[in-house]
Amino acid sequence: MIGLIVNPIAGMGGKVALKGTDGVVEEAIRRGAKPVSPDLVRLFLRELSHYPESDSILFLTGPGPLGEDYLREFGFRFEVLPLRKIHYRRVLDVYIPDTSAKDTRELAREMLGRTKLIVFAGGDGTAKDVVSIVDRKVPILGIPTGVKMYSGVFAISPEKAAEVLVRFLRGEAKLEEREVRDIDEDSFRRDEIRARTYGKALVPVFENLVQGSKESVKAEEGEDLEALADAIAEEIIESDGIYFLGSGSTLKMIKDRLGIDGTLLGVDVVEVRNGKVKLLVKDATERDLLRFADRKPKIVVTVVGGANFLFGRGNQQFSPAVLRGIPKENLIVVATPSKVRNGYIRIYTGDREVDDKFRGYIRVRVSPWIEKLVRVV
Structure with a gap:
């Protein structure tokens, strides 16, 4: 069984110069932002559906926009974990779900012991939330849908995330320890870099399909x-x-x-x-x-x-x-x-x-x- 956790508002702050989305989704929408994560998750699933292994995958996921909606759209087999009912709210002309980091952590906790790999869609903040629960007990793989994505746990694109998952299922990907890093977004918006490492994760790696962590100038x-x-x-x-x-x-x-x-x-x-x-x-x-x-x-x-x-x-x-x-x-x-x-x-x-x-x-x-x-x- 493969876990799938989607942060449906990840990445909304990128095009509108907010350097992230944590705590500023309303401001992002006021600046003209639209959700980007759902479409990138669809790219991942569309690519995955082309592999014969997709027929044998059973996903464990969250309700509605946390994963269920996209898996249903592409006809994948899945089981939905019990969680609170997800509500939507309207900001200007955009409807967004009232999801939070707490939902991500709760889903990750429920997936421990039941999945061989947790795939998540988001940025560094989502990676931090996942690794805070799973540590190195279960391998994780990021679908890059956030703004920063400086951690070494992300595939280089949603489509390549699908290939890495398939390589993992075939036993062709090796597991490596990779750092999960995040930057304080409030400081980031003030042109201050306050980065820290929040942990290490086991990540399936195949050739150059998974990026490394951001490096500083030597x-x-x-x-x-x-x-x-x-x-x-x-x-x-x-x-x-x-x-x-x-x-x-x-x-x-x-x-x-x-x-x-x-x-x-x-x-x-x-x-x-x-x-x-x-x-x-x-x-x-x-x-x-x-x-x-x-x-x-x-x-x-x-x-x-x-x-x-x-x-x-x-x-x-x-x-x-x-x-x-x-x-x-x-x-x-x-x-x-x-x-x-x-x-x-x-x-x-x-x-x-x-x-x-x-x-x-x-x-x-x-x-x-x-x-x-x-x-x-």
């Missing part, structure tokens, strides 16, 4: 990174136009050198004219970026260390709608050598056509003088 690369930030800032100042500047410490160095009050953990929009830099939008949402998408903007981003993601982890403001009209050559990628040492970068926006546009090889600036060709997968 100390010995600090000086090189500062020199790289200087070089990129100088090049931006010398080339007029609109720039979307991504998130992270590497980009914050560049923003500081441009002389703008940019965010550490958000996306900022700047305009360069005749060597002068003007901050147009600080901490931009997807909607903000779309206002400038037809002005041939350049996007400056870095790679999430460990997870190896360019888009799809912590920067969902760069949505398919934003990226669709931006050519690959308008992408400026900067990273320390350690972040691209594996020779590849991942991208997952949820839109296959957009993802395919950026796949292939891309130039990554790893020093003021050196570019490295890295494969985007």
